[in-house]
Amino acid sequence: MSRPSEAAVRIGARVRALRVQRGLGQAALARAAEIGKGSLSELEAGLRNPTIATLYALAGPLHVPLAALLDDTVGAEVSGDGLTARLLDVHQAERMTVETYAMRFSPGAVRRSSAHGDDVVEHLVVTRGTLRFGPEGSPQVVPTGGYGTFVADRAHTYEVVGDEVAEAVLVVRTPTRTPSPDVLAPP
Known part of the structure; x- marks a missing residue:
């Protein structure tokens, strides 16, 4: 088993702090x-390197x-399912968080993501290769140099088209919001 990185320890502490701040027990957050x-x-103890899928799964209920979850640390990287994402920038704009990531997909990679919440919008510029991405049932195919956008309020997919690596810049706009009472309810 590989040794967790310093980033894994930092991310674990951040997940725990956010969970406690929201009054959630581990069982409730894991279930959500x-x-x-x-x-x-x-993950919270820093004993496990988190995957991007796990972090996205936690970001929704939190x-x-x-x-x-990356503690807004520019340069932080997470990977899994043939995808590596590196945080390039994060800042607060008027009533929203704007995140920018460099994405690298292995040949044949398929990344499924759950809904990110109401009014979360993803913008993607493909810088290498071809990607099929967007909400399940209505993806768009975008080649090198192309751009696409979609509202990420439902499950969506990123899939490499062809046999080569695909790279992209992803900008995610997330409205500032507070957890709903049902998320904070004890188990």
């Missing part, structure tokens, strides 16, 4: 994120953008 309680416990 649809991950194992043991996995969440290991009502924060992915960058908040």
